[in-house]
Amino acid sequence: MRYKAKVEVSLKKGYYDPEGETIKNSLLDLKYSVDEVRASKLFHITLEADSLESARSEVEEMSQRLLSNPVKDNYRIEIEEIE
């Protein structure tokens, strides 16, 4: 079966986010009233697996091994079956 996963990888609280900070400053220069901007990555992954459970555990493993750095990143997974 085929599954579609979304993995969001974001910096843990307390880590400085230079991209978010730069965008916040640009938005303030453009006169928008923003308080905070945090930038994160989102990966849309289509994969084959035998069940939702095994798809989830594969994506969990990918997130830990490749998509995130466990020292500084959090990740959040959403997954669903497709046709």
Added chain:
Amino acid sequence: MRYKAKVEVSLKKGYYDPEGETIKNSLLDLKYSVDEVRASKLFHITLEADSLESARSEVEEMSQRLLSNPVKDNYRIEIEEIE
């Protein structure tokens, strides 16, 4: 009032996504059965506005002026009021 917006900026269909492609190839090397990987950016923005409508239209404007490139990117906005 304060609002929290999420803006996802992704490449339009047909645009080559080198980051997604590189990750897909790494995942295949690691023996995961992935069909496709697309990478996008997600911005979490906290802002002040008078109403949900005006918050939404500000974020719409930010997305067009700064966060995305209308030639090659799509953007998708989710917004909600916070305390």
